[in-house]
Amino acid sequence: xxxxxxxxxxxxxxxxxxxxxxxxxxxxxxxxxxxxxxxxxxxxxxxxxxxxxxxxxxxxxxxxxxxxxxxxxxxxxxxxxxxxxxxxxxxxxxxxxxxxxxxxxxxxxxxxxxxxxxxxxxxxxxxxxxxxxxxxxxxxxxxxxxxxxxxxxxxxxxxxxxxx
Amino acid sequence: xxxxxxxxxxxxxxxxxxxxxxxxxxxxxxxxxxxxxxxxxxxxxxxxxxxxxxxxxxxxxxxxxxxxxxxxxxxxxxxxxxxxxxxxxxxxxxxxxxxxxxxxxxxxxxxxxxxxxxxxxxxxxxxxxxxxxxxxxxxxxxxxxxxxxxxxxxxxxxxxxxxxxxxxxxxxxxxxxxxxxxxxxxxxxxxxxxxxxxxxxxxxxxxxxxxxxxxxxxxxxxxxxxxxxxxxxxxxxxxxxxxxxxxxxxxxxxxxxxxxxxxxxxxxxxxxxxxxxxxxxxxxxxxxxxxxxxxxxxxxxxxxxxxxxxxxxxxxxxxxxxxxxxxxxxxxxxxxxxxxxxxxxxxxxxxxxxxxxxxxxxxxxxxxxxxxxxxxxxxxxxxxxxxxxxxxxxxxxxxxxxxxxxxxxxxxxxxxxxxxxxxxxxxxxxxxxxxxxxxxxxxxxxxxxxxxxxxxxxxxxxxxxxxxxxxxxxxxxxxxxxxxxxxxxxxxxxxxxxxxxxxxxxxxxxxxxxxxxxxxxxxxxxxxxxxxxxxxxxxxxxxxxxxxxxxxxxxxxxxxxxxxxxxxxxxxxxxxxxxxxxxxxxxxxxxxxxxxxxxxxxxxxxxxxxxxxxxxxxxxxxxxxxxxxxxxxxxxxxxxxxxxxxxxxxxxxxxxxxxxxxxxxxxxxxxxxxxxxxxxxxxxxxxxxxxxxxxxxxxxxxxxxxxxxxxxxxxxxxxxxxxxxxxxxxxxxxxxxxxxxxxxxxxxxxxxxxxxxxxxxxxxxxxxxxxxxxxxxxxxxxxxxxx
Numbered sequence: 047x048x049x050x051x052x053x054x055x056x057x058x059x060x061x062x063x064x065x066x067x068x069x070x071x072x073x074x075x076x077x078x079x080x081x082x083x084x085x086x087x088x089x090x091x092x093x094x095x096x097x098x099x100x101x102x103x104x105x106x107x108x109x110x111x112x113x114x115x116x117x118x119x120x121x122x123x124x125x126x127x128x129x130x131x132x133x134x135x136x137x138x139x140x141x142x143x144x145x146x147x148x149x150x151x152x153x154x155x156x157x158x159x160x161x162x163x164x165x166x167x168x169x170x171x172x173x174x175x176x177x178x179x180x181x182x183x184x185x186x187x188x189x190x191x192x193x194x195x196x197x198x199x200x201x202x203x204x205x206x207x208x209x210x
Numbered sequence: 211x212x213x214x215x216x217x218x219x220x221x222x223x224x225x226x227x228x229x230x231x232x233x234x235x236x237x238x239x240x241x242x243x244x245x246x247x248x249x250x251x252x253x254x255x256x257x258x259x260x261x262x263x264x265x266x267x268x269x270x271x272x273x274x275x276x277x278x279x280x281x282x283x284x285x286x287x288x289x290x291x292x293x294x295x296x297x298x299x300x301x302x303x304x305x306x307x308x309x310x311x312x313x314x315x316x317x318x319x320x321x322x323x324x325x326x327x328x329x330x331x332x333x334x335x336x337x338x339x340x341x342x343x344x345x346x347x348x349x350x351x352x353x354x355x356x357x358x359x360x361x362x363x364x365x366x367x368x369x370x371x372x373x374x375x376x377x378x379x380x381x382x383x384x385x386x387x388x389x390x391x392x393x394x395x396x397x398x399x400x401x402x403x404x405x406x407x408x409x410x411x412x413x414x415x416x417x418x419x420x421x422x423x424x425x426x427x428x429x430x431x432x433x434x435x436x437x438x439x440x441x442x443x444x445x446x447x448x449x450x451x452x453x454x455x456x457x458x459x460x461x462x463x464x465x466x467x468x469x470x471x472x473x474x475x476x477x478x479x480x481x482x483x484x485x486x487x488x489x490x491x492x493x494x495x496x497x498x499x500x501x502x503x504x505x506x507x508x509x510x511x512x513x514x515x516x517x518x519x520x521x522x523x524x525x526x527x528x529x530x531x532x533x534x535x536x537x538x539x540x541x542x543x544x545x546x547x548x549x550x551x552x553x554x555x556x557x558x559x560x561x562x563x564x565x566x567x568x569x570x571x572x573x574x575x576x577x578x579x580x581x582x583x584x585x586x587x588x589x590x591x592x593x594x595x596x597x598x599x600x601x602x603x604x605x606x607x608x609x610x611x612x613x614x615x616x617x618x619x620x621x622x623x624x625x626x627x628x629x630x631x632x633x634x635x636x637x638x639x640x641x642x643x644x645x646x647x648x649x650x651x652x653x654x655x656x657x658x659x660x661x662x663x664x665x666x667x668x669x670x671x672x673x674x675x676x677x678x679x680x681x682x683x684x685x686x687x688x689x690x691x692x693x694x695x696x697x698x699x700x701x702x703x704x705x706x707x708x709x710x711x712x713x714x715x716x717x718x719x720x721x722x723x724x725x726x727x728x729x730x731x732x733x734x735x736x737x738x739x740x741x742x743x744x745x746x747x748x749x750x751x752x753x754x755x756x757x758x759x760x761x762x763x764x765x766x767x768x769x770x771x772x773x774x775x776x777x778x779x780x781x782x783x784x785x786x787x788x789x790x791x792x793x794x795x796x797x798x799x800x801x802x803x804x805x806x807x808x809x810x811x812x813x814x815x816x817x818x819x820x821x822x823x824x825x826x827x828x829x830x831x832x833x834x835x836x837x838x839x840x841x842x843x844x845x846x847x848x849x850x851x852x853x854x855x856x857x858x859x860x861x862x863x864x865x866x867x868x869x870x871x872x873x874x875x876x877x878x879x880x881x882x883x884x885x886x887x888x889x890x891x892x893x894x895x896x897x898x899x900x901x902x903x904x905x906x907x908x909x910x911x912x913x914x915x916x917x918x919x920x921x922x923x924x925x926x927x928x929x930x931x932x933x934x935x936x937x938x939x940x941x942x943x944x945x946x947x948x949x950x951x952x953x954x955x956x957x958x959x960x961x962x963x964x965x966x967x968x969x970x971x972x973x974x975x976x977x978x979x980x981x982x983x984x985x986x987x988x989x990x991x992x993x994x995x996x997x
């Protein structure tokens with residue numbers, strides 16, 4: 047049995063939301079569990095543990111990843127950004143405002159992951175049209191909104207960024 | 211109308227936390243000394259339990275305790291109760307088998323819990339569970355309802371022919387006579403597919419027992435904390451209300467699946483006292499698939515009798531309704547009280563008979579899922595009406611218009627128990643025809659044909675009964691609880707307000723909508739009003755959120771409590787302003803002596819209530835807090851028209867929804883932005899049922915669609931943007947005139963989509979397409995029609 051074998055913990059050192067953290071964890075610990083349980087960053091949510099729903103999306107070294115499909119040890123030495131850090135940075139203040147205006151969140155559970163994914167699209171291609179937006183966020187399930195308000199909010203944010 | 215009052219798209223208070231990762235969901239909560247539970251679940255659908263050996267698991271690393279059904283039985287822990295009782299046609303009570311929280315004697319579905327391990331960590335609990343030896347003697351599984359009612363293998367020995375109840379509504383002889391005299395009869399066979407609700411937040415429970423006080427606290431992902439307290443406290447664990455606190459903090463979607471009292475809640479609460487430490491359980495997604503109550507799953511044969519002009523003369527319906535392996539909390543109500551009573555729809559059909567047979571199978575229990583019974587009724591009606599029109603060569607719009615209940619016929623008594631209070635079906639239909647540009651459809655169809663696509667147009671004109679309440683009506687139909695709602699409005703000394711509601715918001719934006727109501731009613735700033743829900747220690751009582759009831763029932767309770775505040779304030783103002791109470795007017799947050807400039811602001815009155823130096827002590831208590839319980843006189847009846855346009859690729863069977871229009875009458879709209887969002891979400895779930903979602907069991911009772919890789923839910927690129935609008939007729943029996951919006955999207959949309967697919971394929975000779983209209987099902991329908 048796996049737990050009868052004594053696997054020594056591994057030290058993971060990473061920069062999370064701009065802060066250097068170091069924890070000794072089981073090598074099989076997922077990144078999202080590391081964030082939620084070790085660092086108490088509960089803004090990243092767990093919806094499926096098999097990489098399909100997108101609720102645990104976080105940014106690692108500039109790229110979004112599924113926090114449930116990456117091990118914490120793989121983030122050793124990496125820059126990790128969660129919804130908490132992304133909010134605090136101000137990078138998506140305009141997007142968050144448009145989420146409010148368009149009612150792009152309902153229960154809020156998928157929202158942090160959705161914002162992480164949308165932030166990536168807006169950084170890469172703020173002029174994305176509705177079809178491209180829908181394709182880009184199609185890895186993130188939302189069961190409440192029917193996506194339309196989310197697409198509206200991202201589209202509006204992109205337009206405004208383009209005008210600046 | 212004020213800046214944040216009724217009718218304004220006020221931005222949501224909830225978003226301040228949800229958009230920054232600061233929500234507080236159950237799994238975000240941890241308690242000192244917390245342990246973790248893992249449930250060992252049956253991997254087979256049906257088996258006798260010869261024995262469960264937990265000795266090795268008990269010795270495993272980190273294990274605190276292991277419990278089985280035998281431990282619960284030894285402690286006289288009750289089974290999970292069913293909240294709705296029905297009868298057979300002969301008056302015999304429905305068969306209500308025991309529903310132990312951990313299996314006893316038999317396991318009856320894949321996922322049925324056999325034992326629970328409590329350990330220091332989640333991984334230790336899970337690892338130790340693998341050491342439990344459950345000695346099971348496999349039995350044949352009953353999965354298909356038509357086979358189940360033939361008898362043979364029984365899910366429960368006491369349920370002959372696997373029947374829970376065989377119930378009917380309407381006078382069969384009269385309906386049969388109508389069919390005998392009909393010019394045309396249209397028949398249809400429908401399988402309303404089984405769905406898995408799949409809120410993105412899995413269920414979580416965290417139980418804690420405080421030995422010094424004997425108090426229990428259960429944090430849980432529920433839509434109705436007081437209902438859980440009542441069911442679990444009174445029927446399962448015998449814990450009185452004052453010793454049991456249920457907290458449902460932010461809940462990540464429910465759609466019905468978080469109404470019910472689940473085994474894990476009871477097991478953890480009970481076990482937390484046994485081990486003397488808090489215990490947490492978080493469902494893995496595969497557990498959600500195997501244990502959250504599923505939805506729909508009706509097999510129906512229906513017939514519609516018409517005269518030669520297309521006027522409906524009678525409707526005859528026979529439905530098999532899957533209950534799954536045990537009765538979930540409200541399961542018996544769904545195919546009867548929420549389905550059979552809706553079979554008049556928006557039509558004047560004078561005679562209706564429905565026979566509902568509820569069937570046990572070795573599958574996950576089935577219960578209410580967004581719409582609950584009403585989507586099944588609407589699907590049946592809108593499919594058979596469309597089919598009848600096609601058979602008789604009558605236009606799809608005309609057959610509906612011809613049979614609509616006219617707008618001057620309200621209140622309208624249907625032949626199936628309900629009395630509709632208001633509505634205007636012609637108004638929603640004509641608005642939808644215009645919004646959907648039905649006049650331009652022929653041109654669009656030709657254009658699609660040039661691209662090799664078959665374009666179809668489908669309608670659904672629907673009604674639902676919601677604002678789920680009238681306790682007396684519900685009681686007469688089998689409910690074992692009341693269905694009112696309660697509220698407390700607490701005005702603080704400096705004039706800010708806390709509203710306590712017994713409803714529960716898990717995406718519905720109550721914190722915003724209810725604050726708008728109170729802000730307008732009391733004339734206080736929107737920011738000065740906070741709404742509290744989801745904690746039985748803070749809220750006096752409540753029945754929770756489901757059946758689109760929160761505004762129509764809970765909102766009205768809040769309004770009534772607020773009106774009591776206004777009345778008490780008037781007495782205080784009259785005393786201080788030295789005027790008669792009858793001369794005091796209240797408007798825009800100010801009490802004024804009629805015809806004078808003597809006035810007191812609402813905040814001044816609040817302060818006077820708490821600093822009662824100059825106060826009518828002989829006749830009035832100090833303080834400014836009022837409570838109300840509201841039990842409505844009737845349901846509310848939202849209705850509307852959905853129009854769907856699809857393109858079908860005849861070579862692949864792929865269906866694209868290219869236009870979707872929803873015009874709904876949900877009564878008065880408090881926050882248009884929030885209403886629109888509810889419709890968007892509901893329509894998407896309805897399109898999901900129509901095109902993508904399907905819970906599939908094999909003949910052995912294995913759930914084949916048991917993960918997000920197998921159960922297809924709509925993604926952003928599966929659906930278009932919708933045209934959504936409202937037409938208002940006011941509810942006649944609540945003072946807000948509101949009807950409810952949570953379910954309309956899911957109720958109206960599914961038949962519109964399938965009617966559009968059938969319309970597209972009509973030229974291929976297709977008359978029906980099964981749910982879901984997946985590429986495979988559509989392609990097969992085309993091939994079979996052409997064969």
